[in-house]
Amino acid sequence: MIRRGVTIIETVMYVAVLVIMTGILLAFTISLMTRSAKVRAVIEVNQNVEFAMEKIAATVRNSKDATAPADGGGTGPILTLTMPEAAKSPTIFALTEGVLTMQEGSGPAVPITSAGARVTGLNFQNLVDPVAHARTSSSWIPCKKEEYNGWWFGVCCYKGKDKCWDVVSAWIHVFVLRDAKLGSCLVATAAKSVIRYQLTVSAPAAAVGAEWGSSATFYGAATIPRQN
Amino acid sequence: MIELVFAAAVMLIIMSSSSAVMSVTERQAEESSRQAQALAIAEEGIQASISIADRSWTDLELGEHGLSIGSSPAMWIFQGTSDTNAGYTRTIEVSESDSDTKKVVVIVTWHPRPDRTATVEQELLLTDWTFI
Numbered sequence: 001m002i003r004r005g006v007t008i009i010e011t012v013m014y015v016a017v018l019v020i021m022t023g024i025l026l027a028f029t030i031s032l033m034t035r036s037a038k039v040r041a042v043i044e045v046n047q048n049v050e051f052a053m054e055k056i057a058a059t060v061r062n063s064k065d066a067t068a069p070a071d072g073g074g075t076g077p078i079l080t081l082t083m084p085e086a087a088k089s090p091t092i093f094a095l096t097e098g099v100l101t102m103q104e105g106s107g108p109a110v111p112i113t114s115a116g117a118r119v120t121g122l123n124f125q126n127l128v129d130p131v132a133h134a135r136t137s138s139s140w141i142p143c144k145k146e147e148y149n150g151w152w153f154g155v156c157c158y159k160g161k162d163k164c165w166d167v168v169s170a171w172i173h174v175f176v177l178r179d180a181k182l183g184s185c186l187v188a189t190a191a192k193s194v195i196r197y198q199l200t201v202s203a204p205a206a207a208v209g210a211e212w213g214s215s216a217t218f219y220g221a222a223t224i225p226r227q228n
Numbered sequence: 229m230i231e232l233v234f235a236a237a238v239m240l241i242i243m244s245s246s247s248a249v250m251s252v253t254e255r256q257a258e259e260s261s262r263q264a265q266a267l268a269i270a271e272e273g274i275q276a277s278i279s280i281a282d283r284s285w286t287d288l289e290l291g292e293h294g295l296s297i298g299s300s301p302a303m304w305i306f307q308g309t310s311d312t313n314a315g316y317t318r319t320i321e322v323s324e325s326d327s328d329t330k331k332v333v334v335i336v337t338w339h340p341r342p343d344r345t346a347t348v349e350q351e352l353l354l355t356d357w358t359f360i
Contacts, residue, residue, distance in 0.1 A: 014232065021236055025239070028247070031247070032247070035250050036250070039253055042257040042261055046264055053268060073299075125302070127279070127297070127302055194303075196272070216262075217265070217314060218268045220268050220272060221275035221276065223275060
């Protein structure tokens with residue numbers, strides 16, 4: 001039996017096709033790896049921003065006062081909050097070499113963003129305290145007072161109805177409180193300061209393409225509740 | 229030779245499919261980032277509406293509004309029918325729910341592509357407690 005061999009031309013053709021296919025495969029793999037890195041970078045930036053924004057908002061809502069920026073519209077890259085717990089006061093948010101940090105009391109400045117998200121801009125604005133409305137209510141009357149955990153709470157009840165309102169939560173923006181001296185109930189707004197903040201972040205290197213942009217700015221706002 | 233062509237064709241199909249999946253994933257990651265920005269802008273609108281209502285119930289006017297920060301004093305005010313920032317347009321719609329309650333809906337829109345509009349909404353009910 002005569003076995004047909006492979007000619008030189010056929011060999012050259014096979015090698016050429018193999019080289020071309022290898023080149024295409026290599027280019028595709030590099031492209032896939034680059035795009036995968038980009039997706040990971042975007043996800044990491046999103047996670048960092050979400051955490052940082054929530055952290056700032058939650059800390060502002062749990063604070064008593066903001067000393068920096070100044071009241072009445074002051075702006076600046078540092079937020080200084082007075083907290084109810086002395087050990088955590090002041091709590092300071094600042095930007096250090098592309099990392100957002102949080103310092104509680106005399107403790108160290110702890111980073112709250114990772115190296116995966118470079119913070120390129122941070123700004124806080126302390127907007128004017130809303131005018132507090134406080135007037136003696138004729139509908140709400142003092143009912144009782146209770147002590148809990150060292151705090152005194154006055155309870156006002158709606159005249160003729162079973163509705164009562166405790167001065168407890170700092171989350172509600174309007175509450176009814178009992179005036180200890182006058183023995184009456186006042187209706188008051190609870191908002192004190194509104195802190196507006198903006199965070200500009202970018203991926204650390206050229207991991208993201210031009211269509212996403214070199215950076216993105218996120219805005220947020222939170223209210224420091226009125227203190228009893 | 230035929231086997232080689234067939235193998236090359238299969239490889240190309242696999243690569244094309246993988247590339248398409250990767251493109252979708254990429255687009256979704258970018259879109260989630262834009263949506264997070266839009267949600268943050270909407271939440272700011274909610275906080276601003278609460279601040280305006282706390283200042284004066286009558287300042288929370290019915291209708292469509294944009295937001296601005298007054299210079300003296302520096303506080304949130306309604307201005308125009310919408311405001312735009314970095315490609316995001318925010319509209320605050322205030323409507324009456326009952327005599328002492330107003331419904332605030334903050335709508336943020338943006339264009340991820342020229343032929344497409346994306347929207348996020350947040351809503352809130354505010355009560356005028358000063359009349360109780």
